[in-house]
Amino acid sequence: MIDMRLLRYFVTVADEGNFNRAAERLHIAQPPLSRAIQQLEAQIGAPLLDRSNRPLRLTAVGRLLHAQAVQILARMEDVETMVKAAANSERRRLVIGFVASTIYARLPELIREFRKTADGVELVMVESTTLDQIAALKDGRIDVGFGRIRFEDPAVRRIILRDEKLVAAFSLDHPLARGEGPISLRDLADEPQIIYPRAPRPSYADQVISLFRDHAIEPRIVHEARELQIAIGLVAAEEGMAIVPESVRRARSHDVAFRELSELATSPIIMSHRSGDRSPELALIAGVIARKYAEWGYDVPTALLEEL
Amino acid sequence: MIDMRLLRYFVTVADEGNFNRAAERLHIAQPPLSRAIQQLEAQIGAPLLDRSNRPLRLTAVGRLLHAQAVQILARMEDVETMVKAAANSERRRLVIGFVASTIYARLPELIREFRKTADGVELVMVESTTLDQIAALKDGRIDVGFGRIRFEDPAVRRIILRDEKLVAAFSLDHPLARGEGPISLRDLADEPQIIYPRAPRPSYADQVISLFRDHAIEPRIVHEARELQIAIGLVAAEEGMAIVPESVRRARSHDVAFRELSELATSPIIMSHRSGDRSPELALIAGVIARKYAEWGYDVPTALLEEL
DNA sequence: AGAAAATCATACCCTGGAGGTATTTCAGTG
DNA sequence: CACTGAAATACCTCCAGGGTATGATTTTCT
Structure with a gap:
């Protein structure tokens, strides 16, 4: 099996495009680095670098290995910090x-x-x-x-754990707030809508957008709030409606009205x-x-x- | 960074639950194995095995590392065979x-x-x-x-690449085959349905089933065909209807009728x-x-x- | 073009650590 | 309590990873 050391060396060389600089970054001399790469190439059975002209270019095989190696190294770092952290906590x-x-x-x-x-x-x-x-x-x-x-x-x-139903939130005197029973996404198509959070992607906002798109509706988004509370605030301020998890209902009902959706829409x-x-x-x-x-x-x- | 060798040794010991057998499997003597594990424990900063009573048990940290290590090793093997295969093909x-x-x-x-x-x-x-x-x-x-x-x-x-529309396939003299225009999933709820393929999960069949469930409909599945051709054959034989990618339409229209779905239903x-x-x-x-x-x-x- | 600079490969040496053998220490068992 | 199976310890060997010096080639500068 390929050694982590060789992978690290190879990735550094590939990133630097230069044995000398790579060796410096790795805190070793250049000749051992050369040998290490040769060793790796022998193990693989093909050259990883095209040395015929500077600056060095990766071969096809080299590019393939590089992409994979970067991921393995990142994974290993993750695991190491994770396990070390677990070790240093008495864990009560x-x-x-x-x-x-x-x-x-x-x-x-x-x-x-x-x-x-x-x-x-x-x-x-x-x-x-x-x-x-x-x-x-x-x-x-x-x-x-x-x-x-x-x-x-x-x-x-x-x-x-479970899928939570989504509901539509309106300001209290929004026309659609008065209706009884569930409302269809189709009826919300032209309503100005507030989504959240903007970043980081992918976010709950993307779930809501694709919910509409799944029903061939292009939502009319007027605001991207940073978080739920702000979105609800904007709803109350009559800036538009929002699709929120059902549970929000219990938390905030004095200045916002909610209606269920006739389509099955959930958020896990x-x-x-x-x-x-x-x-x-x-x-x-x-x-x-x-x-x-x-x-x-x-x-x-x-x-x-x-x-x- | 933790060496692959140590990970391999640790995983073997954990799997065997016994240093001697593990050493045998690794083709090394038992003492170097003991030392290797001690070394790994020093690097992590916590014991990985509970040696106080036989058979050996992993500690909490050990279990954590084991789960992660197994994955990293598998990943490394994948990459290795992949890259080696790429190396040994001239690739025209x-x-x-x-x-x-x-x-x-x-x-x-x-x-x-x-x-x-x-x-x-x-x-x-x-x-x-x-x-x-x-x-x-x-x-x-x-x-x-x-x-x-x-x-x-x-x-x-x-x-x-793209999302392909799905359509419903009926036998030629199925009652629903005569209708014009798109048909709703709701109208298909009680129709005997043929899905495919049964295995391996997850499959296209799961996509179709969740399509119905997304619209709060429980499909009535009467057949699980091994593959599309067989499913279409069963449709033609009036065993039931099936949801298939639109493109099938062009391939087989002499003995099967197709209708579009009013809901947006696609398969990527x-x-x-x-x-x-x-x-x-x-x-x-x-x-x-x-x-x-x-x-x-x-x-x-x-x-x-x-x-x- | 020719010289200088940069860069990678080769040759050779040295040392740490991975692996081996022999032995001791310990945990389970009748 | 003695016995057995199993892990740890002690100690040795030797190879592989790392260092220095230098050669071979490509690139760059004049």
Whole structure:
């Protein structure tokens, strides 16, 4: 199997396009570097660099390996910091990252329950975007994340807890606020709409936009708010309507009206943690969620039970 | 950075649960193995194994590292075979993997065009599922894949060429076959339906099922055919209806009737290749696709132009 | 074009650490 | 408590990764 060292050397040479500078960056002399690359080429069975003319160019095989090597190295760094962080924490603490909108859902109840169940464990809550959560999980800043974006990262395990219905939010005296029963996306096509958050992509905003596009409707977006609270504020200020998770309804009903959608529109609530993490704290929170979900009549995801 | 060697050793020990057997499997003596693990533990800063009682158990940190290490090792193997395969082919050959249904779409025309454009390149066509294509790309059995399933794999680059409309297929004297204009999914709710393929999951069948579920309809599935041709055959035999890509229409219209769907329902056509592969043959096929798509009036995906 | 500079490869040496053998220490077991 | 199986320790060997000196080639400057 190819050594990490050789990969690191090769990537550095490829990035610098120059053995001398690469050797300097690697804190070794140039000749050993030359030999290392030759060694790697021997292992692969083909030249990785075209040395016939300077500046050095990667061969086709070289480009292929480079693209892969960069990813492997990044992965290895991730794992290393992750594991080291895990090692340096006595771990009677659970740090939870969450996106703002989960606060309107059932998260607070789950947290209360967890504090009751596991009173020996210090609990820390950190607000952060789903994407940040991935990085934070990797380097140990958080242990569990609650988000709404479907992402893929082999180092992180993702459990879809449930799909939350979406509803439309209007200002109180908006014409559409008066109607009874569900409203169709089609009726919202020409309504000025407020989406959030703008960044980072991909975001909940993209989910909403593609929801409309899936029904062949091009939404008329007039505002991109930085976060849910601001979006709701703009709705109340009669700037337009917004599509929000159902749970927001309970949190803010005095100056905003809500109507269900006739189309099936949902946003997932996703729990994530480091794959392979089997700390008792993690099992504990999984247990709390499973118990509470059963109590509330939600389906308990089988993936969640595997964590116990 | 942690050495691959140490990872391999650690994973073997963890899997065997025994230093002696692990050492045997690794073709080294037991003492160097012990030292290697100690070394790794020193680098991490925490014990990975609980040696206080046999059989050995992994510590929490150990479990975490193990889960990650297994993945990194697998990744490295993938890359190695992939790059070696790329090295051992002079590469005036392009092997294309495709799922059956793309044959009904524009793929044949693209292939014809490619043969004309690049007559020095031997072209090989291989039928295989989207999932197989990922593995085949990795170990160099194919260079390009055309499929319909959205997958994620960091070693493979995926370009969504376009979204193809779906249509409903009926037997010629099915009551619904007579109607004019598009038909709604809702009207298909109670129709006996044939889906395909059964395996491997996830498949096109899952796309169709979730299409219905997205509209809060539970499809009534009476058959799971192994592949499209068989499904269409069953439709013709009045076993039920099926949801198929629009392009099938051109291929088989003598004994089957088609109707458009009023809902927006599409299935993507996805081209994939090894990330970092910049072979001229790949650029060539990308160019052919871009040219033909422009000619046909399709949007040319920007991701495709990056390959040129 | 020719000289100078830059850059990579080769030749050769030196040392650390990966692996081997022999032995000791310990945890489970009858 | 003695026995057995298994991991750790002690110590040795030797190769491979790294260093220096220098040669071969390509690039650049005059």
